[in-house]
Amino acid sequence: MSRAIVITSGKGGVGKSSLAVCIGRELAGRGKRVALIDTDIGLNNLDVIMNVENRVVYDLSDVMRGKCRLSQALTKDKVQESLFLLTSKGYRNESIPTEFLKKTVNTLLSRFDYVFIDCPAGIDVGFHRAIALAKEAIVVTTPHVSAIKDASSVIAILKSYSFTRIGYALNRVRGDMVVSLTMAEAKDVTEALEVQPIAIIPENDGINTLSSVGCPLKEGSDGARAIKVMCDNIENGTNTVIDLTKRYKGLWGAVRRLIKNKI
DSSP states (O other), rough: OOEEEEEEEESTSSSSHHHHHHHHHHEEEEEOEEEEEOSTTOOOOOOHTTTGGOOOOOHHHHHHHHHHHHHGGGEEEESSSTEEEEEOTSOOGGGGOHHHHHHHHHHTTTTTTTEEEEEEEESSSHHHHHHHTOOOEEEHHHHEEEEEEEHHHHHHHHHTTTTSSEEEEEEEEHHHHHHTTTTOOOOHHHHHHTEEEEEEEEEEHHHHHHHHHHHOOOSSHHHHHHHHHHHHHHHOOOOOOOOGGGGGGGGHHHHHHHHHHHO
């Protein structure tokens, strides 16, 4: 059965869009047909992150105006052939009727295994319009107090909708800082958010620079491994997460922490 999943956050700059691309590419690499919809109207940048900005001919506004068919507005990813992007740069936020977006998502669900909706950060009208399009939600946050607080506010709103599953992805985690008690650990974030984690993502250069260079993650890296586990959870409905603290515990772990802090 095809699934529509919204990827959202309470705070901007937590890596939501980069993770959306990573998830899309990983699932497409598994043979799934995946569509990404960028609903951050006017500020959307998934085409830049995917390095397909020059490939975009039509967008959602053109479909709305009858200038093209929906299939013509889908831009194929350069990395994975079964990953497609639908941008929405041509509209102001208040100009997109929710019913049109729902019809678009339903059409995509008839053609794709997964439709991921990259939601605007915050809880304004664009947020409510985007979350009305899906039955599942992934809330992206970082271990910082302000990001966790904003994520908690978003989750409270999501719980008032009829979602079948709400999970969170904890991004930019440093295992050495968690062990040193200078960064919140996952169990504390889970307690604060009152939903289960769907991913623990390490502070990773590949993911952090994705938005500037558009290159895929390096196979075998900690970031790539975390994305694979996250996609396992998405596919199977599980909540397995990787332990980023193990290598920083014990005597050799203390040495690694010391070296990392010196770099």
